[in-house]
Amino acid sequence: MKRAFLGEFEEIVLLTVAILGESAYGVTVTQEIEQKTGRSVGFSTVHTTLQRLAEKGFLASEMGGATAERGGRRKRFFSVTAAGRRALQEVKQVREELWNALPPQTLQLMGN
């Protein structure tokens, strides 16, 4: 079975889009990631990742919502597709399986 492949950063971006729901576009995704993860991400990186995710079919997009501060230009809003949700699920599942497989003593050493 062909599994969805998600890079680490792709995963973060996809999750953020899911979190933001209706209002997910380039700027908000960038700012959200910065605030949530505390790491400084370049807009260009976020942009190309969004493009790539859209190409892979994990994200859908539509244009809309021009404002004056954008020089009258429209935004491209992103939303997570069914395939995207499935991909996130799979990633989460893989993580959880791996966590569950951790021996208890190791878990203890890690402070849990």
Place this chain on the structure above:
Amino acid sequence: MKKPPRWATELLRWWGDPDTLEEVQGDLFELYAYWVETVGERKARWRYSVNVLKLMRPLANRKATEHDPIRNAVPPFFLSPAMLRNYLKIALRNLVKNRVYSFINIGGLAVGMAVAMLIGLWIYDELSYDRYFQNYGRIAKVMQTGEFNGEVFHGEYNPAPIGPELRKIYADDFSHVIMSSWTSDHILAYGDNKFTKTGNYLSADAPDMLTLKMLSGTRAGLKDPASILLSESVAQALFGTTDAVGKLIKIDNKLDVKVTGVYEDFPYNTEFRDMKFIAPWDLYVSSEAWVKRAQDNVEWGNFSWQVLAQIAPNATFEGVSEKIKDVRLKHNPEVAFIKPRVYLQPMSKWHLYSGWDKSGNLEGRIQYVWLFGIIGVFVLLLACINFMNLSTARSEKRAKEVGIRKAVGSVRSQLIAQFFSESLLVVTFAFALSIVLVLLILPLFNEIADKKIGILWTNPIFWLTGIGFSLLTGLIAGSYPALYLSSFQAVKVLKGTFRVGRFASIPRQVLVVIQFTVSVTLIIGTIIVFRQIQYAKSRPVGYDRSGLITVAMNTPELHQHYNALRDDLIRTGAVMDMSTSSTPATDLNSQNSGFSWEGKDPNFKESFGTIAVTHDFGKTVGWQFVQGRDFSRQFPSDSSGMVINETAARYMGLKDPVGKQMKWNGKTFRIVGIIKDMLMASPFEPVFQTVYMLDYGWASVINIKLNPNRSTRESLAKIETVFRKFNPGSPFDYRFTDQQYALKFAAEERIGKLASGFAILAILISCLGLFGLASFVAEQRTKEIGVRKVLGASVFSVWGLLSKDFVLLVIISFGIATPIAYYFLGNWLHKYEYRTELSWWIFVVSGAGALAVTLLTVSYQSIKAALLNPVKSLRSE
């Protein structure tokens, strides 16, 4: 709100991905506003720019592919190191396999590039002349112009009072006004160290105007009237390593001055490169009675000095010229008839626009800058044509390779990239080689061109031009194989049904015609330049240069003991005769008006060359009389005698001038003889009407005729001892008149040498190309020749067959070159009064020469092909 950097926005508009452009622009605008608030404007601008750069399409796409396993499987071909290695390997193998072609190709292009580079450096040097001076844009010479007998004249000689006048009345327009004597030989002596050095007397603020780079002492040092500023080289010659400042030295054995500063020598490409020391103008005035007189009596009629000026920061040359134009007229209203005008000649024009043609337009070296620029472009063009010709000719042989590559799976873009990278590789080799060549040739080139040029290693323009040009050549030369060959159908090529079209060779033939047109034009040009020099050299000069030397009369001792010196010199036996004169025989430096004679038209504004000589001058230089006699001591009345030249006799319009009277400056002269014209000024111009007067006081050189029966070295040694006795204060420096005379041809000879050098190179490059083409043609027609030979063709007929095409091309180019050369060289010759003819035989010889060279080049290949055993050439199938 502040806007983000405009350039970045524009960059994004041009290079961003058009599909997502709108929202990306919008997002970035929004983020910029956010960043300005959170991290400040400076960082916001930085982030904005960085993001834009990263979003430019090639970069964004590549980043995308790095993460994409599917795309990674088929990377773009131009990034595949394996394929690049393969291209490189094939290219190098091809080069090594066809050694002769590679040599011709790379060598020819390298020579062409080297020539273009040399010419480029030369032009750069010419254009950067005088830019050493920081006030380059504001310095000017004060010039005089007017009209005399219908001819416009310009001169940089000025009367002494003009300096103070400009300084006082036009103070607002000038930052500095500098009076200047002329840069000439002077003796500098410090103890027993004596040297003849060229230097000048300048006003005290000259160091500021010329922004001297002082190594020790100060620019203000010249304000002391008994001071001198030395250039570094002179200071070193006089004092070695010890500190020069504060030392006392003697100028011309009469003026005691103190060294108050040492400045960095002016670079070679400046107007003042010969000014090895600067002494104060005030010292000059106080030591030369005639200068003092001119300055104290405010003599507006004595034009003997140079005046330099720096205009004020807010003034323009045109504006100031307009203001000062009537300065001379105001003080000298009686010369209104020559319409005198004073104006400023900016420093930027001194070197390249040094003269005026007959209609008063500026001209000068700028013509040579253009000439050599054009030659450089043409030589480079020739080399490029060669390169293209050979590349395309060779590339047809690689049709099979293209077929195979296509069969194996190359797409067209890959083949295009391959051929382009191959030609770029060759061009890179050529460029590197050309730099080496330039390094090797530069010393010789500098000597011929009288320059001190180095490669501009640190100049970005030099590298940009060189690399830009290499890229361009590579792309143009590679375009034919890249675009044409890559379009072949693999099936046809491999099956062998592929045929190059009948007209495929037409572009090549056109290029060969262009090459030979340029070469033939250059050959004709070179021959004519040398003919012109020869023509002027063979002009009768009216006196005998052989064994004639001149010694400057630069100290008072020589004037005081003239007769004793003369007696001693004659007694040595080394000297046939000696005399003094106001100027050497190779220089006519004094012209005057104000002459009158019987029957002169009162409206005739005359001008004569005026030369003062002594009784023995005629015998010393060996002038020849047409009529009358030489000055003689037997006729005391000869002290007011006058000898005129033939031109002067014609000029005055007198039937029988000998014995007639001539008045000048209130003195009456009697013409005692007429000599054959002595050629004293330019050998390319008619001899000027000149009068010779007896005057023992007005002497600046001693002329000595050496005894022809003794060795020159021995004679000079004897003369030197006599001079040392009478003139202990100065070194014994002499000049051979025939060498001085030869210098008059220096400019023309320099051009002739450079032009012939370039012509030879052009021909060489053309022949290299022809050689390559001929061998290519011979190779292509191997089978045809084999069949012809089997059928009974002779070697001679095969040779004719192969050579015919090329000969035809050369004849066509000769037909084109002739009118071009005729037109341009006719124009060039026209500026000389004395000029050689554009004889028909020159054209015939050049054409025949080009033809002979072509035949020689082609014959080697065609005879080789013709001699080949048909068994060998036909066996391969």
